[in-house]
Amino acid sequence: MPKCTDRRMELGRVGRRVVEAAFDGGDIATDGGVVLLRQVDERLGLSRAAARAVGDSRRAASVEHGMRELLAQRIYGLCCGWQDVTDHNTLRHDLVWQTAVGRDRSLGSAPTLSRLENAAGARQAWALHGVLLNQFVASRKAAPAELVLDVDATHVPLHGQQERAHFNAHYDNYCYLPLYVFCGQDMLACVLRPSWRDPASIVSAVLKLLARRLRQAWPGVRLVVRGDSGFSRAKVLRRLEAWGIDYVLGVQKNPVLEWNCALAAQAVAERHAASGTKERLIGEFSYAARSWNRERRVIARLEHGAQGADARFVVTSLSGDAGELYERLYCARGEAENRIKEAQLDLFGRRASCHRYAANQMRLLLAALAYTLMINLRRLALVGTELQQACTVTIRTRLLKIGAAVLRNTRRVKLMLASQHPLRQVFEVAAARLAPVP
Structure with missing residues (x-):
């Protein structure tokens, strides 16, 4: 993990108390709900099917990140509001994101994801x-x-x-x-x-x-x-x-x-x-x-x-x-x-900022895969809840953007989600419906 800065920011007072902030919380994630996307993806087999369709022409001995992992990382990022590959230079070290993609070490960097898009034809x-x-x-x-x-x-x-x-x-x-x-x-x-x-x-x-x-x-x-x-x-x-x-x-x-x-x-x-x-x-x-x-x-x-x-x-x-x-x-x-x-x-289907025409078509299709993932999240997990007809932005801000502290050891990964989250019951219903069948 990168070292967090200990620089303090003063944000006024509440009564006699000084309000301070610093990016020194450690392994605290802002996208605790991304694990729901992982469960939907596993149910559909979406990223695996996409990886088989895209293929992998890279030199096997030099490959560190599998094609399914890269596609899942990019698709989940679009669902959670991270529209640019540069966002993943930081997200790649997030323990929740590593868990969602299925890795126990750093995910793909922005250059790696950019090569994925530009290699498409x-x-x-x-x-x-x-x-x-x-x-x-x-x-x-x-x-x-x-x-x-x-x-x-x-x-x-x-x-x-x-x-x-x-x-x-x-x-x-x-x-x-x-x-x-x-x-x-x-x-x-x-x-x-x-x-x-x-x-x-x-x-x-x-x-x-x-x-x-x-x-x-x-x-x-x-x-x-x-x-x-x-x-x-x-x-x-x-x-x-x-x-x-x-x-x-x-x-x-x-x-x-x-x-x-x-x-x-x-x-x-x-x-x-x-x-x-x-x-x-x-x-x-x-x-x-x-x-x-x-x-x-x-x-x-x-x-x-x-x-x-x-x-x-x-x-x-x-x-x-x-x-x-x-x-x-x-x-x-x-x-x-x-x-x-x-x-x-x-889901940022308008982000056609690549030079190559084929790469921009790939970006359009990544947004389409993210769209498919989100509509199936509604179908499989949110029927009967207050989010059953919600659009992607509403689901993102109310269900996926949940603060979570992360503990990871050799036996388990534990996400300690925000206790006072307003849609806690909806999240629990969705998690139960998406739980893997024994």
Whole structure:
């Protein structure tokens, strides 16, 4: 362990008592809850599967830290809020962190973790996506009848000399535009993409690979793709229909679509003028854009309120009531945006600060693995508690960030957690549920 400074800091008085502080407490950890992540990881086999997928091309005689240990260290760090590899120059000596990773000596340093990220290439990215898919398949106890896949793209701002950096006028910044695919809360894919590429340019290829794996696991499953107007390209629609994948995708407004529902829009406006409240109407019609090979079903949602008229359009291959499809199916895609925010902001999926493009894809996937670990912590340990629907930041600050004194000898490692922690009962419930089966 590094020597702690004995320099005292004066922090005022409480009555007659002088308040002092110094970093001389010894083996006291701030991340006492990281051991829960270890238990979830052991239950899932996540870091072990990731290590097998990444492989290890290092010279065996010179290896001190195994690939599983390095990946676990980096993933747990993201879950606990340590976004940069430089944080591990100190964390590597923390006894709780060594225990969580499964070592009894120092963990990997920042240069070691940096080499791990920069050594990754396209093969590793492909293999880690397989880990995400296998985790999703293993999480389902029974074969589902239907899976709804949410596709969405977001931006990762760049502030350096990263490979394939390009200025995007919409975001007014140099950025990447990664493509995400979710099924419920589970992340199935996160593909890094230069900002000059159309979001729809790779989505059909990604969906084809996902459909192949999902149908291999569940041959009779029905797949429905849901997304905004950026993905309703003619090529995408034709390919989804050829592969037997249903879709409900937004369509960008244009004069022809508005002309098709002009009378209905006028009726909604008149109803608003008469009632003084917002009026809404959902209908449908057949429509074929110039680039489409045939007419398709389009659902129109028309509204008129105090701020004027608003129209939204959706193209779908599904049958059924137009109102149900729009309100219950299409509008529910907003949940995927919350999941993207959790992966990008809470788990630092926007930290694309490596120079190499492949290394930044690796960082995106490490955040995805950390996201998978956190949602399974909720599922396996927090159901029925006050944190069962909490986001990553809330779980981190209220359950993982617990002060703990550590005693380690040849027989055991004892964590003396803060006695007055407000969520002590929740921690005890989670630990009991994650306890290894004899």
